[in-house]
Amino acid sequence: MKFSSLFKIFSQPPTLKGKLVAISIIVLFLLNCFSLVFVNLAATFFVTRYINFSFLGEPFPENFYTLSSTSAVEGSFPTPSAVIQFVTPSEIIEARRLAQSTLQNLRVFSIGLLFFTTVLGGIGIYFLSRRTLRPLEEVSQTAKEISARSLERRLSFPESADEVKALADAFNTMLERLEKSFRDQERFSSSVAHELRTPLATMRTNLEVVLQNKEATAEEYQEMGKTIEKALSRLEEIVENLLLLSKGEKELERSWVFLAPLLEEIRHELLPLSREKDVRVLVEAERNTQCFADEALLFRALKNVIENGIRYNRPGGYVRVTYFQEEEWVVVKVEDNGVGIPADEQDSIFEIFSRGAQARKLYKEGTGLGLAITRLIVELHGGKIEVQSSPNAGTAFKIFLPSI
């Protein structure tokens, strides 16, 4: 029927289906050949023996009966004792000729049958393999159609439970993971874009407004310069932090770090801020605690948390830092009695660019990257960070670092 589609199989580079069909046809052909040879040999043997026996009284071999069917045992074949006849030479010749032509026919017939079954079997195999391999084609078709824009598509094979189904399932779970990481990526870049565009827009508008004004005074230029400088520093800070966020584990430069001097340094660096906000930073020193960490990154991680405690606080408030060994962890606890975090914001504070409503008022210039960076650094070290907070009462962060 579809000659062209048959033709196509041979013109294409070998597909799984093509290979399957070819191998099956070859095997079928060889099997048929064997049976052809066997049938012909057996027929020759049997006919010769039969003629010899019938006409010349030569006995059948003993095992002939066991080879042939039961009907032969029961006597439809002439048994040795039943055959006593007189035969002329011409009859023998006639009988041999008859046998020859029968064998000839058999040969022609069986060769014909060989080709017939091979072709028929081949066609059968072709359709069978097409049927079994169709799901695979669907898999590859869907895979081709899925792009970054249509990651929500899935394969579905409800009817079967075979290897193809297993493949489809594996494929689907892979798609799920891909989709999730792709969505995360998308969210990340769209929020990055948002955060970068705001200072960019400020810079551009300020520039253009002053440039457009032919009568702009030196004062106006001055003011523009200051505004642009401010926006620029913000951009720099965001970019700096984003670069920090793309750090991988490989880049850690670990050494043994004593926590006491590290925290003292942080406290010292935050002194101007804590004076301005009138918030005391208390570090309860414990001389011997150390952990195996990247000093610069650990500094950054702890500073972010302590800085938050100062910023989201009230005048006269405090931030208390304690640290101690707990089972296999070194725990650093940063508590404050500041504004606290409402329950509905607590889940998202570690995400990038997420900022609380209170925080926006108290510290307008914040980027919302601080805790995301802290969490990343802590996790790169194999640790974890937890938060407990009650609004208007205070917040406690617990940072767990592996002690070795």
Next chain:
Amino acid sequence: MRILIIEDEFDLAKALAKGLKNNGYAADIALLGEEALQKIEFNEYDLAVLDLNLPDIDGLELCKTLRAWRPKLLILILTCRKRLKDKVMGLDMGADDYLAKPFHFQELLARIRALLRRDLPTKEPILQVGDLKLDPSSRTVFKGNRRLELRNKEFCILEYLMRRAGEVISQEELLEHAWGEEELDFFTANLRVHIHSLRKELNDDAQNPKYIETLPGVGYRLKRGEN
């Protein structure tokens, strides 16, 4: 024409207000959604430039509220979100136009001019009343072939009168639409001064006006000159 800038980035809002004032608009700033609602309640604005990303109210919600409150207010959305969905949502919530940040200030001006044209009977970019021609984009006014030298406020007043040519405009209305909040100190006296110098520039006679009529106790009217 009076414009309200609703934008939480103070430095951006300030620059926008300044730029708009330089271009003959009266501009006020609202840094929060709440503030914007208050200002819209008490003042008459012709157009609002609305940043979608406000700390207190969702920008799209605010857009919807403004639209419901002030059906005639023109709304131009500023957004950092470049996704198609946000633009479509914004327009569907009643905004008239949008612009993605960062934008060129020139483009913002052009879009504002285009939006302000919408309410006019003709969509001509140049306003024309009698032999007066006002081009909002180059901010030039011609009387016949003579170019008039107008100061910002005079231009602003004339533009408003020309947009509403033939209608009686009360002093309050003129003040509302030509003066920003911070400028509303000297009030009517100030307005009279400006109308006076505008007439002088137009070679108009207050007693027998060809252009600006004074209707005592009611307001002003720009004559639809037949010439």
